[in-house]
Amino acid sequence: MNLEFGRVALVVLFALIPIAGIVMGLQASALRTRIPILIGVFAGVIPILSLYIPKQFLSGQTGMSPRLDQWLIIVYAFALLLGVVNVLQNSLRRIRRREKGWPFSAVLLTGLFVTGGLGVYGAVSRQGIGYRPDGSATPFQWITDHFFQPLQSTIFALLAFFMASAAFRAFRARNTEASILLLAGGLVMAGRVPLLEFLAAPFPPLQPAAAGASQALGKLTEWIMDTPNGAAQSGIIIGAALGAASMAIRVILGIERGYLGVGKGE
Amino acid sequence: MAGFVEKLLGLDRRWIFLLVLLSVATPIVFPIGLPVTTSGPTRSAFEYIEALTPGDVVWISFDYGPSSAPENDPMAEAVMRQCFLKKVRVVVTALYPLGALGIANNVLAKLNAEFPGLRYGEDYVNLGYKDGAAAVMRRLGEDISGAFPTDANGRPIGELPLMRDVPDIRHVKVIVTVATGTIGEWWITQVRAQIGTPVIIGPTAVSAPKYYAYLNAGQLVGILGGMKGAAEYEKLLASRHPELAGFYRTTHTFTATKGMDGQTVIHTVILVFILVGNLAYMKSRMKRRGA
Numbered sequence: 001m002n003l004e005f006g007r008v009a010l011v012v013l014f015a016l017i018p019i020a021g022i023v024m025g026l027q028a029s030a031l032r033t034r035i036p037i038l039i040g041v042f043a044g045v046i047p048i049l050s051l052y053i054p055k056q057f058l059s060g061q062t063g064m065s066p067r068l069d070q071w072l073i074i075v076y077a078f079a080l081l082l083g084v085v086n087v088l089q090n091s092l093r094r095i096r097r098r099e100k101g102w103p104f105s106a107v108l109l110t111g112l113f114v115t116g117g118l119g120v121y122g123a124v125s126r127q128g129i130g131y132r133p134d135g136s137a138t139p140f141q142w143i144t145d146h147f148f149q150p151l152q153s154t155i156f157a158l159l160a161f162f163m164a165s166a167a168f169r170a171f172r173a174r175n176t177e178a179s180i181l182l183l184a185g186g187l188v189m190a191g192r193v194p195l196l197e198f199l200a201a202p203f204p205p206l207q208p209a210a211a212g213a214s215q216a217l218g219k220l221t222e223w224i225m226d227t228p229n230g231a232a233q234s235g236i237i238i239g240a241a242l243g244a245a246s247m248a249i250r251v252i253l254g255i256e257r258g259y260l261g262v263g264k265g266e
Numbered sequence: 267m268a269g270f271v272e273k274l275l276g277l278d279r280r281w282i283f284l285l286v287l288l289s290v291a292t293p294i295v296f297p298i299g300l301p302v303t304t305s306g307p308t309r310s311a312f313e314y315i316e317a318l319t320p321g322d323v324v325w326i327s328f329d330y331g332p333s334s335a336p337e338n339d340p341m342a343e344a345v346m347r348q349c350f351l352k353k354v355r356v357v358v359t360a361l362y363p364l365g366a367l368g369i370a371n372n373v374l375a376k377l378n379a380e381f382p383g384l385r386y387g388e389d390y391v392n393l394g395y396k397d398g399a400a401a402v403m404r405r406l407g408e409d410i411s412g413a414f415p416t417d418a419n420g421r422p423i424g425e426l427p428l429m430r431d432v433p434d435i436r437h438v439k440v441i442v443t444v445a446t447g448t449i450g451e452w453w454i455t456q457v458r459a460q461i462g463t464p465v466i467i468g469p470t471a472v473s474a475p476k477y478y479a480y481l482n483a484g485q486l487v488g489i490l491g492g493m494k495g496a497a498e499y500e501k502l503l504a505s506r507h508p509e510l511a512g513f514y515r516t517t518h519t520f521t522a523t524k525g526m527d528g529q530t531v532i533h534t535v536i537l538v539f540i541l542v543g544n545l546a547y548m549k550s551r552m553k554r555r556g557a
Contacts, residue, residue: 066408076398128419130371144368149332156333164286165279168539172547192494193530194300233479
């Protein structure tokens, strides 16, 4: 067995210490929150250190940080499982109690089991979940093509109707800020499509002028997107990143404990 | 007049819905063929891929679902057509959980029919879906097999000749993420910023504005913003590759260029709605002040 330092350290930090913590937690209740915080500290500090300390055991191909990345992918898969369990619990409760709209829960569960079952069948039978070599669809792909995709598209397509209705009823120049937003939005909407050419289509003499004006409007739109929008977006992104960094520091230092389910820190 | 304004403000929304339906459906049934002008972010994306040489590898990530497929599908298809035409090899992944893999399979099936000589494993591979997009991206910097041990059909990627030339994401010339939501942003923050592989993004129109910050910072090669960006790309493809000009002129399948007709009409209708709604609102406000 290859006893690399990074591998041993990971086993100690994420297996032995948690196990010892669980055992000790049975005796001393205060330790029950300390150990998860310690694990959070290790998981948060190792990737940061790996960026600044170019040591094989930290950032090498089989170092601690890449291994944590690998674990993260596995943890994400378990998060999916949690989602499935949550859907099952809620839907089954609704069906059992015959709550309002329970048939929808039954449809949801049927969809979950049929689609999931066909996915598992595709994996077990080794035919996959896409198309077979002869070009025919596997059962999972068939469900995707004939149920999932049309339903998702339909739901999203409804948005166009509500957006148009909202534009008519809610997009109003009530004050200066709203007026600036309205003007910028209107210009971008007009500049992103050949609107002037469309309006000039029934009037051939106007078409060259419309094409020229459309080009100018397109350039104005690009300027709006590039300059004021780009600057504002940079500010928002930097602000959000600083917020995320400060939250990460709070978690690493054990100040933020909301994720433990024991309140929002001390 | 005052009665008309009140009537307008209280217009039954079903009339608006009907108008929207007609505005979108009519240009699909009777195409107008409106012109498309190209913009800088799309041109730089196109020129970057155009400059690649045969054998180079482009990573195309399907990071969207069926809900935004009419905007995103034409982008993915156009970029892949360009790659296959130029004999650039393509690695396909899907990191969006809601149906991205199904869409990737469909697009690949469509492109296989258009380019019958394509060989799976040599000209392109489909690595499929993997959960945990940001974690997957981080892992790609170390070794691709760590994140995708097998392709979409369960075949070990070591058996695929293409993947032997691409041990990690650094060996890819450019990543094209066709994205809805935040996954596109993660390609920039996790891969472009930390590993250095260039990124082109094809976002939906609604999320395109935020990517201009990354474009200005030099962290993006280009942006294909919404259906307009896809239509621009199709126009550039058609102007540079005569064989594709014929295809885009005659194809019966949906293209962004065709979609732009409907988008133009609906934009016009919504702008008219905004204008009329505001005029009616101002009129009623003036009336209230007068009273």
